[in-house]
Amino acid sequence: MGERVTWAQRSAVRFFALLSICLGGFLLIAGNGWESRAQEEAPAGGTALVLHIEGPIGPATSDYIVSGLETARERGAKAVILQMDTPGGLDTSMREIIRAILDSSVPVLSYVSPSGARAASAGTYILYASHIAAMAPGTNLGAATPVAVGGGGLPMPGGEPEKPQSGEDEEDGGSGKAGSGDAMKAKMVNDAVAYIRSLAEMRGRNADWAEQAVREAESLSASKALEENVIDIQAATLANLLAQADGRTVRISGEDVTLATKELMTEDLAPDWRNELLALVTSPNVALILMMIGIYGIIFEFMNPGAIYPGTVGAICLVLALYAFAALPVNVAGAGLILLGMVLIVAEAFSPSFGALGIGGTIALLIGATILIDTEAPGFQVSWYVLAGIATATLAFTYLVAHLAVSSFRQRVTTGKEEMTGMIATVLDWEDGRGFVLAHSERWRAVSDAPLEAGDAVTIDEIDGLTLHVSPQENKPGGSRAL
Template sequence: MKAWLALFTVLVAVIALPSSAAQTGRSVPVLHVDGAIGPATSDYVARSLEAAAEEGAPFIVLRMDTPGGLDNSMREIIREILRSPVPVVTYVSPSGARAASAGTFILYASHVAAMSPGTNVGAATPVQLGGGGGPFSAPEKADPDKEGDSGSASASEAKALNDAIAYIRSLADLRGRNADWAEAAVRSAASLPAQAALEQNVIDLVARDRNDLLAQINGMKVIAGSAETTIDTRGVTLVDVNPNWRTRLLGAITNPNIALILMMIGLYGLLFEFMNPGALYPGTIGAICLLIGLYALSALPVNYAGVALILLGIALMAAEAVSPSFGILGIGGIVAFILGATIMIDTDIPEFRLSWPVLGAVAATSLGLTVLIARLGLSAHRRKLVSGREGMIGALGEVVDWNDGKGHVFVHGERWRAVGAHGLNAATPVRVMSVDGITLGVEPVRQAPSGSYAPPPETEN
């Protein structure tokens, strides 16, 4: 009897083991959004949400600390959250963190919005600096007394403001959160600390740490995708999902300063290849760098006037290298390139602005290379010709045979027909004075004591 009881206990344990392992083996990915939100961030979040859905994760934790970011990247993240079948729990953490500007929109779009003590949310007013994909900041109010383009500028700002208000109110209505405060965060850059945000129904909970967060969200019902889901945190394991090499690479090349440097390396690599055909290395490296730089620019909010100036600068500098104009084309190209680079990135977010030291270094390098090309061109222009018809004038040679003022001479390793003075003998040193087709006009030169050829003595007029 005891043996049967022991066997039954073992069987029950074996049957129960897979269920227990499955329960304790559930992993929850924790994504980390730190710093300004850009193309690399949106790519990282989108790929992680897709992977979590494929792996059947019970929910996702999006830990966030951001001052804001690019509008296009923010909207891409929100689209992925809204269509995700896996609930997204956005947690503003640690203490001292913030969900400002674009972070406020992402917090409102999340299925569960949580903050840790000592954090804040808000200040979500947009600014459009002249094109789509702009950042978030406070716009200036329209002044009806101003003339010129102020009306169109005010209209553009009003459109951006109203669009952002409608967007965040729709997110608030979708998640059942305070839509009036959301509008105030956009319209007047309102901001709240964590506890006040909880009291005003801006967020769902305040959690001290991850364990407190898991305890509070357990059993919450949310609409994820098109179905209602109950969050179950029993036996889950939080697993940090850090950005992979692809995200880190994208984050590096979408830095406008890196993109500009890559474009310059690509430009000069191609120019050196054109100047020295067959070198291969400059052309190969230059083409790769230029394509990567252009890809980075395509992922950033750009001003097309700046892009046009950059292309004009590149064309002028290429023309300087191909047909040197003693600097004028190169200098004009540098000026156009720097002006274009200054206005190219359409944002006032520090992380996505070109650095003045980088611009200065690029300008100095370009100016130095242009001056070098101009000096080489000027030096080549002043140098005596050593090939062709002009290169033959003044060349030294030696008589091969001679009869009655004509014969053959040996010049530049070649045998030429020649005409000249009577009485020249074989091996007499001569100098080429003219070229008529394939016949040279020569005259004798005296021979220096060392045996080398020397020019004839000067005569007075």
């Protein structure tokens, strides 16, 4: 019997080994076939990957561009085209994109397109950093003045640059170096000027106009930008862009490289699910809503231990919100006010103050949410509709807690010795002003100044330790009967 089992085991091992070899061979042959088919279908001239920058530039955009450039390198793409239409965005995200472009071993062609698009603020810096800068007719770039102090944003300016405020400032020729009188803003402007000038000098483009775009919020059309040597190419289509870029020499990793882009086929590289998720959660409005859901879910879990679902959903939402806020320019004061507001709301839930703590917490929460995102970059402000929704939900929660507190104070106590006061008991035996009564199906020692007999109904007036003070029931009408 032992030999037969051993033989069966050996046969099973051989069968699975043979099956594994066959499966591996099939996958190898299929993989080679797919690779050969891909090579046959690949264009002879190579591929240019097209990445799209649309809307405000934030953490999701920088992650998409950085990973896209890495994908282009891994796939052996001959060029990367950044097709842009952006009003600007966060300085930190912009610098991550520029660092990726400067480190890229694949030539990057930034292209402001389609007609009517713009590369404002952060988009101008990215255009200057690219190996080839191009624009479609009917587009514009510029307005690169940083106006959000402390937030790391580079939005479009909200108005005209400030005028010099003293004669000494006017002697500077209106350069804007000290016109605002704000040392912090002057520091930001000077840093931005130095940064964009270094990019212009690296790519051989108009550095003086770049400085004007930062200091004076200058903008240019596509045709004027070509005349001023701000861009290299004006092209109506991607094919025209690749044709004009063909034969140009760019510097990549310290070496001069001649572009061969005329025969390239373009391929769009769409954001993957990770980029889409990052774009969703790093929206300030979504992040704030996730944080509120997380906090309320945890509060409800503590108020109802064992509910599981509120705590689980709340924890997930809170972690996502914290991740989003870690990627966004958060104002410390705003975060502190939100934390204070939530502490007050939790205190209202566990120590009801009839709405005082809840209303104070709501006010602190709203002020904190309003100033939470420390930037004026377009697309990164908290919506007033979201704030109104949060205020409504918080006030509703406060009202519910206050209503329950008031209702509980109005209701008669149903436990403890307070609950027994006023109840009706039955005398079991009585002698000389004391005896025993039946209350709550229990035998209690009782005393009374009134003459009582066994079977009389009495009302419990007071409880002194384990002794009840009772009186005849007819003197205390309306009491509840003891069982």
